[in-house]
Amino acid sequence: MDSKQQENNKGVRYIPGTKYFVYTMLLILCASLCFGCTSPESETETPTETEEPAETETPTETEQEPVSEAETETPTETPETEAGPGATGEEIQAYVMEENNYKNWELWPGTGELDPGKGPHGDQITIYVSDSALSAIEEKPGVMPENSTVLKEGYNSEGELIAVVVMHKVEGFDPEHNDWFWLEYDAEGEIIAEGKVLSCYNCHARQAVNDYLFTGDIE
Numbered sequence: 199m200d201s202k203q204q205e206n207n208k209g210v211r212y213i214p215g216t217k218y219f220v221y222t223m224l225l226i227l228c229a230s231l232c233f234g235c236t237s238p239e240s241e242t243e244t245p246t247e248t249e250e251p252a253e254t255e256t257p258t259e260t261e262q263e264p265v266s267e268a269e270t271e272t273p274t275e276t277p278e279t280e281a282g283p284g285a286t287g288e289e290i291q292a293y294v295m296e297e298n299n300y301k302n303w304e305l306w307p308g309t310g311e312l313d314p315g316k317g318p319h320g321d322q323i324t325i326y327v328s329d330s331a332l333s334a335i336e337e338k339p340g341v342m343p344e345n346s347t348v349l350k351e352g353y354n355s356e357g358e359l360i361a362v363v364v365m366h367k368v369e370g371f372d373p374e375h376n377d378w379f380w381l382e383y384d385a386e387g388e389i390i391a392e393g394k395v396l397s398c399y400n401c402h403a404r405q406a407v408n409d410y411l412f413t414g415d416i417e
């Protein structure tokens with residue numbers, strides 16, 4: 199019995215120690231829970247904060263949607279812009295003078311600078327062809343493709359530039375006359391004639407079978 203009591207006593211003696219230990223652990227747990235409680239609170243506060251930005255994000259998303267729509271609209275517009283200038287004299291003039299500067303083009307194959315002119319365009323002429331016009335001259339498809347450009351500088355006998363004439367092909371612009379946009383501007387860049395110019399295509403109509411072009415065969 200004594201030994202059992204001693205064992206119990208020992209057990210009892212141990213219990214307070216264990217209790218303190220348990221209490222300490224509970225305190226630590228409580229403390230950590232409390233900290234845990236405060237931190238989730240701050241976390242739950244954060245979501246409400248992030249919810250608010252999320253709301254502000256939603257408008258930006260709806261803003262982005264029109265942007266993506268505009269982006270999808272842009273590609274449909276881009277091929278037109280990439281294809282070349284719009285059907286106005288100003289745009290075509292800007293195109294041949296800046297965007298796709300004709301001074302960088304090839305001369306019509308077989309012609310030279312300041313060749314003698316046969317038509318009304320000057321005593322001396324220089325004819326430049328854009329890349330697609332050049333391939334048409336080489337491949338002879340019969341008609342030049344859309345966005346082809348042929349440009350001619352006309353000089354007087356003294357070698358002074360008097361006028362620049364341009365034939366630029368715009369799909370659907372004038373199907374009756376092979377869609378050529380006709381443009382003429384003077385040495386100062388002042389536009390003299392543009393568009394479906396009767397006088398231009400009436401004379402060039404002699405060459406209607408050759409896509410209205412005089413200088414060389416493209417068929």
Ligand code: HEC
Nearest residue numbers: 315316317319348363365380381382397398401411412413
């Ligand atoms: C009276 C006839 C006549 C008229 C009008 C005329 N052209 Fe021409 N054009 C020619 C002839 C001929 C050539 C061949 C090159 C040369 O001798 O000048 C030519 C050449 C051209 C060329 C070089 C490509 C080609 O066909 O050989 C262009 C570009 C051009 N003309 C644009 C015009 C424009 C733009 C107009 C109107 C503003 C116009 N032409 C009015 C007769 C004419």
